[in-house]
Each structure stands twice: as structure tokens, then as C-alpha cells.
Amino acid sequence: MAAPDELAFHEFEEATNLLAQTPNETTTRSDQLSPKGHVAVTVDSGASYGAEDEVEESDKTLLQEEKQQPGFWTFGYYQSFFDVDTSQVLDRIKGSLLPRPGHNFVRHHLRNRPDLYGPFWICATLAFVLAITGNLTLVLAQRRDPSIHYSPQFHKVTVASVTIYCYTWLVPLALWGFLRWRKGVRERMGLYTFLETVCVYGYSLFVFIPTVVLWLIPVPWLQWLLGALALALSAAGLVFTLWPVVREDTRLAAGVLLSVVVLLHALLAMGCKFYFFQPLPPEPMASPHQATSQPAATGLPPTLPRSVAA
Amino acid sequence: MAEAVESPGDPGTTTPRPLMRDLKAVGKKFMHVLYPRKSNTLLRDWDLWGPLILCVTLALMLQRGSVDSEKDGGPQFAEVFVIVWFGAVTITLNSKLLGGNISFFQSLCVLGYCILPLTMALLVCRLVLLAEPGPINFMVRLFVVIIMFAWSIVASTAFLADSQPPNRKALAVYPVFLFYFVISWMILTFTPQ
Numbered sequence: 001m002a003a004p005d006e007l008a009f010h011e012f013e014e015a016t017n018l019l020a021q022t023p024n025e026t027t028t029r030s031d032q033l034s035p036k037g038h039v040a041v042t043v044d045s046g047a048s049y050g051a052e053d054e055v056e057e058s059d060k061t062l063l064q065e066e067k068q069q070p071g072f073w074t075f076g077y078y079q080s081f082f083d084v085d086t087s088q089v090l091d092r093i094k095g096s097l098l099p100r101p102g103h104n105f106v107r108h109h110l111r112n113r114p115d116l117y118g119p120f121w122i123c124a125t126l127a128f129v130l131a132i133t134g135n136l137t138l139v140l141a142q143r144r145d146p147s148i149h150y151s152p153q154f155h156k157v158t159v160a161s162v163t164i165y166c167y168t169w170l171v172p173l174a175l176w177g178f179l180r181w182r183k184g185v186r187e188r189m190g191l192y193t194f195l196e197t198v199c200v201y202g203y204s205l206f207v208f209i210p211t212v213v214l215w216l217i218p219v220p221w222l223q224w225l226l227g228a229l230a231l232a233l234s235a236a237g238l239v240f241t242l243w244p245v246v247r248e249d250t251r252l253a254a255g256v257l258l259s260v261v262v263l264l265h266a267l268l269a270m271g272c273k274f275y276f277f278q279p280l281p282p283e284p285m286a287s288p289h290q291a292t293s294q295p296a297a298t299g300l301p302p303t304l305p306r307s308v309a310a
Numbered sequence: 311m312a313e314a315v316e317s318p319g320d321p322g323t324t325t326p327r328p329l330m331r332d333l334k335a336v337g338k339k340f341m342h343v344l345y346p347r348k349s350n351t352l353l354r355d356w357d358l359w360g361p362l363i364l365c366v367t368l369a370l371m372l373q374r375g376s377v378d379s380e381k382d383g384g385p386q387f388a389e390v391f392v393i394v395w396f397g398a399v400t401i402t403l404n405s406k407l408l409g410g411n412i413s414f415f416q417s418l419c420v421l422g423y424c425i426l427p428l429t430m431a432l433l434v435c436r437l438v439l440l441a442e443p444g445p446i447n448f449m450v451r452l453f454v455v456i457i458m459f460a461w462s463i464v465a466s467t468a469f470l471a472d473s474q475p476p477n478r479k480a481l482a483v484y485p486v487f488l489f490y491f492v493i494s495w496m497i498l499t500f501t502p503q
Contacts, residue, residue: 075406082407085477117408121485128492135499152499154385 081116081195089118096203099237105203106196106241114195119202123168126205127161129212134160134276136216145281156276167268168205172197178257182249192245200241204234208269215277223273231269235262336360343423343432346465353416353469364429365394368493371432372500385496393492398422401485405474408482412473421486424466428490431458432497437503451498459494463487 070076095109135153142150176194183191190202211230215223238261246254336359369390385393402417435451466486474482 079407079409082404082409084481086480087477089481117404117481121404121488124485125488128488132495144311150501152496152501154389154496 050114055158059167081114083174084111084117089115091198092118092203093206096206096237097233099233101240104241104244105200105237106192110196110199114193114199115229116195119168119198122202122206122209123164124145124161126212127164129209130159130160130164130272130276131157133212133216137218137277140216140218141278141281148281160272160276163268163271164205169200171264172201175257175261179245182253186249200238204237204265207233208272213267215273220279223277227273232306233268234269235265238262238265330345332357332359336363339423339450340426343426343465346468353412353420356416356417356419357369358419358422361394361398361419361425364422365391365427368394368425368429368432371436372496390496394422394425397489397492400488402486404485405470408478409475410470410473410482412470417470420466420469421489424462424469424490425493427458427461427465427499428455428493431455431494435500435503439500455494455498459490462490466490 070080092105092109092115095103131153134156136146137185138150138153142148172194176192176197179191186205207230211226214226217223239258242258242261246257249257323425335355335357339357339360367388372385372390373387398418398421401421402414405412405417431454434454438447438450440453441447463486467483469482470486472478
């Protein structure tokens with residue numbers, strides 16, 4: 001068994017030898033480069049620059065090579081998707097809340113730096129908020145009608161998170177695949193990368209978070225109004241972002257694509273409303289025997305009226 | 311775990327660490343969580359025994375009995391365990407991906423130890439629920455859970471916030487907020503069967 005210092009010494013020599021042979025190679029981190037490496041580059045390039053210029057050249061090539069994407073098995077690859085500041089995330093959220101017709105979310109807000117932080121945590125928040133507010137409506141319903149059995153309904157958290165995450169990942173995947181196929185057919189179409197599509201969908205779900213919280217207010221027409229408003233904002237954001245890409249295509253394909261996108265979004269909103277929120281039972285009457293209507297979601301048998309109320 | 315102890319004379323054999331020393335280390339960290347101030351003890355000598363004890367206590371007390379129907383109840387033991395540990399791992403990964411310079415296990419240690427105030431809230435809620443149910447009962451539990459939730463957040467941000475660059479602090483702290491919020495919700499909706 002060799003002593004540890006011997007092995008370290010050999011490694012150091014090997015690195016400098018390699019650098020001497022192949023001046024364009026980089027080590028993984030530039031601060032590991034020894035001065036000998038720079039000297040080796042100078043000797044091998046043989047150009048008639050001053051010594052300072054050559055060192056600058058080698059520095060530039062090193063920087064360029066480092067800016068290339070690291071492989072997907074490295075941690076740095078995934079770190080590049082979280083390269084956002086707080087102000088950028090807030091700016092993207094604001095952009096998704098206020099869609100404007102000429103204002104492409106991808107070009108204006110993402111600017112070739114899509115992130116995964118926003119979509120991931122917006123989906124997580126939405127899933128938990130859905131489960132929690134859905135549970136709260138059950139609490140409110142039980143206070144009106146004590147015969148409803150209250151339970152924490154913990155399985156709804158699982159359902160909510162699976163639904164939301166599948167929607168935010170699978171639908172952009174399908175959309176991106178479809179757009180790529182259309183681009184193969186018609187060359188002039190633009191294209192978004194997969195991450196940009198995921199970003200657009202993820203941030204467009206943000207408007208549902210306050211909507212779901214406001215759905216606690218037990219006024220049915222208000223709930224439908226808020227739902228429609230949120231759906232309109234969210235779908236408008238999606239449509240305005242997809243329109244520049246899709247308008248090069250035939251009218252039929254563009255129309256079908258946009259309507260499918262809006263339809264899926266509407267299905268998600270309505271599915272959430274019906275599954276997680278139950279309608280409030282009517283106000284309890286003076287005498288419980290005169291109750292003639294039953295709460296829809298609880299399935300209790302109707303109580304027989306003792307006397308027919310006028 | 312930090313501070314490996316080996317008898318210097320014989321490589322390959324270790325004197326068994328006295329149990330009291332481990333318990334004292336865990337207890338010392340509990341004190342640091344209860345009175346959070348800027349100190350490096352939690353970070354430097356991390357261990358995962360405290361989080362494990364707290365998580366098992368939480369899961370044991372929150373689980374529903376086996377007689378209840380499968381679908382309609384509180385969390386099972388495994389669900390609480392999964393939420394706590396997967397939540398902590400996700401927050402740690404998030405923090406590291408954002409460029410924080412805290413190590414994986416240090417972050418798990420801090421997040422796990424800062425569940426202590428919420429575990430205390432659960433014990434208090436359990437006691438309060440022995441009294442008769444009613445709005446006052448609920449208000450007391452709500453008040454206790456809110457206070458302990460704020461305490462957990464303050465304790466964990468005191469340790470974790472410094473590891474992030476200043477323009478990303480809020481991005482790293484928000485998932486911690488969500489994590490403790492979900493645990494607080496599970497404690498608040500706990501109804502013994």
C-alpha cells in the first residue's frame with residue numbers, strides 16, 4: 001500500500017504532462033491549473049504573439065470551454081436550472097399574472113434562462129393549498145351540519161400532488177413533442193425548448209393559488225366567477241406565449257393546438273374544484289325534521305319530514 | 311457522525327461511545343434550537359439522532375388507528391415519516407442547487423432539530439384535547455401551533471440563512487416555510503380517535 005503523499009505527487013505530475021501535450025484540454029476547475037500549464041501552452045502554440053497575449057488567449061479558451069454544458073450526470077448541470085435570484089422569480093410570477101397580447105413570456109421574462117425553481121415550488125404550493133383548503137371546506141360544512149363526519153382526508157394530498165405534477169410535466173412534454181414534429185414538417189416554425197415549455201406551464205399555475213384560497217368563501221356564483229377569471233388569465237398567458245410559435249403553421253393545426261391547450265387547462269381547474277371542494281350544506285332549519293334537501297357530497301339519506309311544511 | 315472516537319493505540323478497535331455522551335450532545339442541540347442564537351454548534355457537530363427521535367415521536371402520535379377506514383383519515387406512520395424526511399431532503403437539495411454552501415447532512419440536521427417546537431405543540435394539543443371540545447379548545451390549539459410554527463421558522467432561518475448568497479435568501483427560506491406549515495397543519499387537524 002503506497003503512502004498517500006506519493007500518490008498525490010504522481011497525480012500532480014500527470015496533470016501537467018497532459019496539459020503540455022494537449023494545450024486545449026482543460027482540467028475540471030481552472031484554479032487547479034498550475035503555472036506550468038500556461039507555459040506549456042505558450043511553447044506548443046508557436047505563434048508570434050507576446051507572452052501576455054498568449055496567456056490571455058489560453059485564459060479565453062479555458063473560459064469558453066468551461067461555459068459548455070456539463071454532462072447530465074454532474075451536479076453542475078442541474079445547478080444551471082436553479083440559477084435565478086429572488087427578484088427574477090418575482091418578476092416571472094408578475095409576468096404570468098398579467099399576460100399581454102404582444103408580450104411573450106418566454107422571450108420577455110425567461111430570456112433564454114428557464115429555471116426549474118418556479119415550476120417545482122409553485123406546483124408543490126398549489127398541491128398543498130388545494131388539499132388544505134379542501135379540508136377546510138369540510139370543516140366549514142361540518143359546522144353547518146353536524147352530522148357530516150369530519151376527517152383530515154390526508155390521502156387528498158397525494159392525489160393533489162400527483163395530479164399537479166403530472167400535468168406540469170406531461171402536458172408540456174406532449175406539447176413540445178408535437179411542436180417539434182410540426183417543425184419537422186414546416187421549417188419556418190419557431191420552437192421552445194422543453195424547459196421553457198415547462199416554465200410557462202409552471203408559472204401559469206401560480207394564479208390558481210390565491211384563487212383556491214378564495215374558493216373558501218362559500219358563495220357559489222363568486223366561486224365560479226373567480227374560477228373563470230383565473231382560468232382566463234392563465235390560459236391567456238399560455239395562448240399569448242404559444243401564438244408566435246404556432247402562427248406559422250396552418251390555421252387548422254394552430255387552432256386545434258390552442259384549443260386543446262385551453263381545454264386541458266379548463267379540465268384541470270374544474271377537476272380540482274369538483275374533487276377537492278364540496279358544496280356547503282344548506283342552512284339548518286329550525287326543526288331538523290323539516291329538512292327536505294340533502295347535502296350533495298355526503299350521501300346521507302334524506303330525513304323524513306314529520307309534517308309537510310308549506 | 312462527527313467526533314469519531316477511537317482508542318489511539320489500536321487501529322481497528324473502538325471503545326464504545328458512552329450513551330450519556332450522545333444523549334448530552336442531543337440535549338445540547340435541543341437547547342440551541344429552543345434558544346436560537348448565532349452559534350455553529352448545530353452545524354459543526356451535526357448528528358441525525360435528534361431528528362430521528364423527533365420524527366418517530368411525531369409519526370407515532372399523529373398516526374391513525376388501524377380500525378379506521380383506509381381512505382378517510384389522518385396520516386399513517388409511514389406517511390408522516392416520508393413527508394418529514396423527503397421534505398427535508400428536497401429542501402436541502404433546493405438549497406444546494408441554489409448555490410448554498412451548507413453540506414447535505416448539516417442541513418438535514420438543522421431542519422430535523424427545528425421540528426422540536428412543533429413536537430412540543432403536538433404534545434400540548436394532545437393534552438388540550440383531553441378537555442371538552444369546543445371553539446375555545448380550538449382557539450387554544452391554534453394559538454399554540456402558530457407560536458411554535460413561528461419559533462421553528464425563526465430557529466431554522468437563524469442557522470440556514472447565512473449559507474445562501476443574499477439575493478437568494480428568500481428563495482431558500484420559502485420551502486422551509488412551506489415544510490413547517492404542512493407539519494403544523496397536520497398537528498392542528500389531529501383528532502384522536
